[in-house]
Amino acid sequence: MTPTEHTYTHSTTWQSPSNLAIVKYWGKKEVQVPLNPSVSFTLSKAVTTTSVGIYSKRGGGASFRFDGIEQPLFLPKINIFLQLTSPFLPYLNDFFLDIQSHNSFPHSSGIASSASSMSALALCLCELEAQLTNSHPINLRLASTLARLGSGSAARSVYGGWNLWGRMAEFSESSDDFAIPLPVTPAPVFRNLHDDIVIISSKTKSVSSSEGHRLMNNHPYKTGRLLQAQSNTLELTDHLKNGDVEAFINLAENEALSLHALMMSSSPGYTLLHPNTLEVIHRVRSWRRESSIPVGFSLDAGPNLHILYPDAYASSVKDWMAEAIVPLCENQTVIRDRVGDGPQKINEVRSN
Ligand code: PMV
Numbered sequence: 001m002t003p004t005e006h007t008y009t010h011s012t013t014w015q016s017p018s019n020l021a022i023v024k025y026w027g028k029k030e031v032q033v034p035l036n037p038s039v040s041f042t043l044s045k046a047v048t049t050t051s052v053g054i055y056s057k058r059g060g061g062a063s064f065r066f067d068g069i070e071q072p073l074f075l076p077k078i079n080i081f082l083q084l085t086s087p088f089l090p091y092l093n094d095f096f097l098d099i100q101s102h103n104s105f106p107h108s109s110g111i112a113s114s115a116s117s118m119s120a121l122a123l124c125l126c127e128l129e130a131q132l133t134n135s136h137p138i139n140l141r142l143a144s145t146l147a148r149l150g151s152g153s154a155a156r157s158v159y160g161g162w163n164l165w166g167r168m169a170e171f172s173e174s175s176d177d178f179a180i181p182l183p184v185t186p187a188p189v190f191r192n193l194h195d196d197i198v199i200i201s202s203k204t205k206s207v208s209s210s211e212g213h214r215l216m217n218n219h220p221y222k223t224g225r226l227l228q229a230q231s232n233t234l235e236l237t238d239h240l241k242n243g244d245v246e247a248f249i250n251l252a253e254n255e256a257l258s259l260h261a262l263m264m265s266s267s268p269g270y271t272l273l274h275p276n277t278l279e280v281i282h283r284v285r286s287w288r289r290e291s292s293i294p295v296g297f298s299l300d301a302g303p304n305l306h307i308l309y310p311d312a313y314a315s316s317v318k319d320w321m322a323e324a325i326v327p328l329c330e331n332q333t334v335i336r337d338r339v340g341d342g343p344q345k346i347n348e349v350r351s352n
Helices: 072-085 114-133 140-150 152-157 209-215 222-242 245-264 275-291 311-324
Strands: 010-023 038-056 062-066 095-103 162-165 179-181 194-198 296-299 305-309 334-338
Touching: 010 114, 010 152, 010 222, 010 245, 010 296, 038 114, 038 152, 038 194, 038 222, 062 072, 072 114, 072 140, 095 114, 114 140, 114 152, 140 152, 140 179, 152 162, 194 311, 222 245, 245 296, 275 296, 275 305, 275 311, 305 311
Parallel strands: 062 095
Antiparallel strands: 010 038, 038 095, 038 162, 038 334, 162 179, 194 305, 194 334, 296 305
16 A cells, blocks of 8 residues: 555644855764854745655655655655654654655755755654644754754754854854754844855756765864854854944855865865856955945855845845846856745645
């Protein structure tokens, strides 16, 4: 009997966003314990919606559909994730999970979906635990811990706004195990910051993030990177609190370029930057100088850029981007996003 022929005893649906790290997580110990602290904001539009229906079955197990199509190739990764999470959620050994997912952003758009997908799944698993044990509301620190076991950056996607993951002596609640909301209140300008995601290439990366994290283990700059990330985390929290946009942009660009410098100086070294990535960087910096408009960039582990700017400049930036940036993009693709409010439980009546 296939899973969909069962009647679920419990089910839930969560929508969870991706996030952009300003201080980057790069390098890890087992299992997804970060080498350094990271700070990110949760996005608004780039989301994964995941539904999980369960029914009793000894030994557990799972099926996975993406956009309604069965995806057996993803099952080994999901099964490893369920093995890692079952010590936290013993019910996973007694129920079969029918998982269905959908992304708001186009497949192969160059946006990493692991943060949104693993956080959406973790939230569903926590919600089902709460239903089975009658213990609402769900524990977001547990959701963050579980999301981390799927993909490190996903730990930061279970809350809205600005979040910190990784132990910092200065922040007593911080942890390597789960993210927490940033323990300072960002100025209004950072609570609705724009992030236009500029797609330079949607091709699969030549070196995966997992490999990049691994190469940090013997990296000659490992100690220096830890110190840089710690001091950038402290400085960033000050800039956010003080509303210092110029200092924020300098720090965001320093972190983005440092991430790629770490890749280039790994052994073996590599670069994920594309000629158009560098061209956009030059154009952002020269337009910032000419216009005095505080626009900056960040990069993930790939060739695509995030163009960051305050809401007050949205219309000038839009005009400039249409002329100077959009022609450099693959299929002229820019995804206009901004700081978001975090995951949402979707109250839909779900049938199988
Ligand atoms: O979560 P992972 O293993 O895909 O690593 C993400 C690493 C960066 O996106 C480059 C930085 C970050 O902190 O999100």
